[in-house]
Each structure stands twice: as C-alpha cells, then as structure tokens.
Amino acid sequence: MSKTPVQFRHNGVDVAVFVDGGANLLTAIREGVGDTAPKFGCGQGTCGVCTVLIDGEPHLSCITLAEAVAGRSVETADGLKNGPDLHPLQRAFMEHFAAQCGFCTPGMLMAAKALLDKNPAPSRAEVVEAIGGNICRCTGYEPIINAVLAAASAGPGRQRA
Amino acid sequence: MAKHRGRGMAAINYPIGMNLGGDPSQALVHSNPSGKFTVALSSIDLGQGMKSVTRQICAETLGVPVEDVYVDTADSDTGPHCMGSFASRGTHRVGNAVMAAAREARGVMMEAAAEELEVNASDLETDGRGNIHVKGAPHRSIAVKDVAIAAQFKQGKTISGRGIFLVPLSEVDPETGEMSPATCYAHACLVAEIEVDDETGEVAMVRMDSAYELGRALNPKLVEQQLVGGAWMGVSHALYETPEPYYPDPSHGPRDFNEYVMPGPGDICPHDIAVLERPAPDGPFGGKGPGEMCANPVLPAVANAIFNAIGVRINDLPITPEKVLRALKAQGGARPQARR
Ligand code: FES
Numbered sequence A: 001m002s003k004t005p006v007q008f009r010h011n012g013v014d015v016a017v018f019v020d021g022g023a024n025l026l027t028a029i030r031e032g033v034g035d036t037a038p039k040f041g042c043g044q045g046t047c048g049v050c051t052v053l054i055d056g057e058p059h060l061s062c063i064t065l066a067e068a069v070a071g072r073s074v075e076t077a078d079g080l081k082n083g084p085d086l087h088p089l090q091r092a093f094m095e096h097f098a099a100q101c102g103f104c105t106p107g108m109l110m111a112a113k114a115l116l117d118k119n120p121a122p123s124r125a126e127v128v129e130a131i132g133g134n135i136c137r138c139t140g141y142e143p144i145i146n147a148v149l150a151a152a153s154a155g156p157g158r159q160r161a
Numbered sequence B: 001m002a003k004h005r006g007r008g009m010a011a012i013n014y015p016i017g018m019n020l021g022g023d024p025s026q027a028l029v030h031s032n033p034s035g036k037f038t039v040a041l042s043s044i045d046l047g048q049g050m051k052s053v054t055r056q057i058c059a060e061t062l063g064v065p066v067e068d069v070y071v072d073t074a075d076s077d078t079g080p081h082c083m084g085s086f087a088s089r090g091t092h093r094v095g096n097a098v099m100a101a102a103r104e105a106r107g108v109m110m111e112a113a114a115e116e117l118e119v120n121a122s123d124l125e126t127d128g129r130g131n132i133h134v135k136g137a138p139h140r141s142i143a144v145k146d147v148a149i150a151a152q153f154k155q156g157k158t159i160s161g162r163g164i165f166l167v168p169l170s171e172v173d174p175e176t177g178e179m180s181p182a183t184c185y186a187h188a189c190l191v192a193e194i195e196v197d198d199e200t201g202e203v204a205m206v207r208m209d210s211a212y213e214l215g216r217a218l219n220p221k222l223v224e225q226q227l228v229g230g231a232w233m234g235v236s237h238a239l240y241e242t243p244e245p246y247y248p249d250p251s252h253g254p255r256d257f258n259e260y261v262m263p264g265p266g267d268i269c270p271h272d273i274a275v276l277e278r279p280a281p282d283g284p285f286g287g288k289g290p291g292e293m294c295a296n297p298v299l300p301a302v303a304n305a306i307f308n309a310i311g312v313r314i315n316d317l318p319i320t321p322e323k324v325l326r327a328l329k330a331q332g333g334a335r336p337q338a339r340r
C-alpha cells in the first residue's frame, strides 16, 4: 500500500512522516516521529493514555486519523519540559505523588495542560471533568487532582511559543 | 424512588508473603570504585515503590547516603532469584534480603577502611554522609569513596554482600491441619459509607474511613500513596470490575474498557486514613508493607454498607446495578437497616 506524507508541528518543531492510509495519529507519533510519550492503552478511545493536544485541544490520538493533523500543531508530554526544567504540572505530579506505575501520566498531563492553558484557576470539579476520560489504575485519582490544582495555584501553565 | 445511605465495616488480617518453598528472595550488593553501591534484584517495581524502599534499606544498613545507592532490577535472567512482586511480600522479603546483603557488604567496607586507617574495624562507625571514622575521634576519618578505591586498586577486595531471606517452613499438624503460613500479618479496618439509588441500582461511594497497621512505615509518603490508590482499586473490585472468567464461557468475558468498567476521577470520595505502626520483629526495620491489603477491606465493607442501606445481601462481586435491582425486586423493595 502506498504511503502518504503528512507534515505537522510536533512540540514546536516541523516534522514530516509517511503514514499508511487510515493510520492513526498515535502510530504516526510513536513510530513515525519516534516520540513514545503518548502511550497505547486500549486503542479504542476509552482509556486516555494516548491524549495529545491538537491546536491546544485534547484529542485521543489512537482514534484520530494521522492525516487529519496535516499543517496543525500537536503537543505531547515529551514537549512539556524546557531543557532540564520541568513544566509546573510535571513538578506538581512529582511533589504530590501523582504517579505510581506512570502509564496514565502522559495522558493525564496533557488533559490537565489543555485545561490550565484555558483556565488557569480551575475548580476541583473542573479538574475532575478535564481528566474524566483518563483512567488511572494506581493512584485513586486523588493525588492527580491535587497535583493539577497545585500546579494551577503555582502560576499559569507555561505557554510555549 | 429514592436514594438510601448505608454504612458498613470490615476488619481484616492480611498475611505478608506466603510459605511456598520458604518464599525466598535474594539480593546482591556491591560497590564500584566511586564508592556508589548497586543493589541487584530480580524483584520488580510496578509502581508500588519497591525500588525506593529497598534503596532506603540498603543505605541505612550500609550507613551511606541514600543518593549513593542504586537499585538495579533490570534483568531477572541474570539477577539474583526472587519469587516475585506479589502477595504483599516486597518490602518484607526483598527488604530482608537487601538488609542481609548490605550487612555483609558493610562488614567488608569497614575492614577495608580499618586497613586504611590502621585501626580495628570494630572501632569504626559510619556518619551516614559518606564517611567512616574512628568512634569518638571524627577527625580520624576516610571517605567511603576512598575506601572503595583502596579496596579495588590496593587491597584487592570486593566490597560486596549476599543476602537471602527464607521463611522457616511451616509443618502441617497431621491431627488438626493447622499450620502458620506467614510469619507476620498486617491488619486493617475500614468503614464505607455509600448511597444506593433504588431506581438505577447504582451504588455511589460517599466516604471511607480506615485504619491500617502495617509495621513501620519505611516511606510514609509511599505508604499513603499505596493506601489511597489501593482502596480505590478495592472499590473498583467491589462495584465495577467483572472478574474473569465469565461463566459459562470465558468468551463472554469483557474485552475492553467499554465492558470492563473502572471508576473514573468523578467517582472518588473522601477517604480518611490512619496509619498505625507496630514494627514487626522479623521485618526490615520493622516494616511489613501495605501490599494487597490496601484493597481488601473495601469489598466486604461496601457489601455490608449496601445491606445497611437497602437490606439486601449480595454475595458475589462486583455488585453491579443489575444485581442490586434484581435483589431489590426479589425482596419487594428497599428495607433500610438501622444506622449505626
Ligand atoms: S489508547 Fe487511546 S484512549 Fe486508550
């Protein structure tokens, strides 16, 4: 089968990858770009570990067509850090013990970033709503919710140029 | 149609580890010439913090800073044998093995330091900050790093230690069948408050209050993390997750998260936890470990709370809305029990 070239912005850098017709964005990011931050959990839109931002909006990359992001900007958890400096959300996740096995973490971080970028001072209910599509097997969610609230009160999420 | 609140309680004893073949775990500890120590294990950290806790145990036993210890669990083919990370055995079994290995390595380290300082090893102590000095004479001191270099390049010694922990095999009493499969037990008590909707059959968690006795909490934050998350897993077992195999045929089982339902962030409730520390005599620094026990009391407490709320006893898990509605129908409606 012939491959289709797709160009998009990946964490602020222009990339081009070849994808199979009908390939999903998660595969394009993990195998095409080589960024394994978004995880493959269920592959059918029910667990949230593959969450990435497309033009700032959270999307489940496992059920997004790779070709749909042509010319758009995609952010993954790998782009949160700035050199050695962690994003306030990453720091808050560490300080609040919001990860155990860590498999849900990249998706949680991106769902939370989408929220904080738009709403720097969310209520608890808004945080719950924002991460409502992300399953965590380990933490019982409480530390994750607290970490997001702490990151919010520690200042607005850092915007990337 | 109404919502009914109920409260239920459960208390449990939970054995740490098992007695299958003595439930052994091994550990190897060695220093490299930089004075940093590596703990080699085949035990797996799956997020519960086993690496952090064994690192602390090793550092404390050696008398060196925790930053100077690295725990390597990379390869169970070539690493020392471990039964595995299950049965709530990690902290206790692996921790004990690490402690034994670190003790042996410390002995070699102190001998090597004694040779450099030209004193008797029994007159030396560690300061926990990376130095070894003569008791009562802190100026007669040598850095662990320099001891490691001397051992490697001058004395021809390996600063290393081997450790294993093996539980004494428990004989079965032929008369009574009695045996003691575990050497120590953790304990927990949990009160669950729930609300049952008698129209939809849904059970919502309102709050949980619990107390856990788990020996010494070697890393209190990790203990708390595991208790919070584990209780939530208990709720998931009690109300959501349907265990395999589905009867009559496993092919009827859930295939994905659409069918294998798990609670989301919107389903949690306040949970107040008290940790009681009774150091276990045979645990590493008194630790037993929270382990699987953190999920266990939730299931009977929730089942009891449902009985308290609507007067039906549901004996198979998970307690799905369908089971609640069927039981209510069979009983002819909710019969709330006295609140305690
Ligand atoms: S992998 Fe995309 S939602 Fe589960």
Ligand code: FES
Pocket: A098, A099, A100, A101, A102, A103, A104, A105, A135, A136, A137, A138, A139, B047
């Ligand atoms: S930390 Fe393990 S799934 Fe969330």
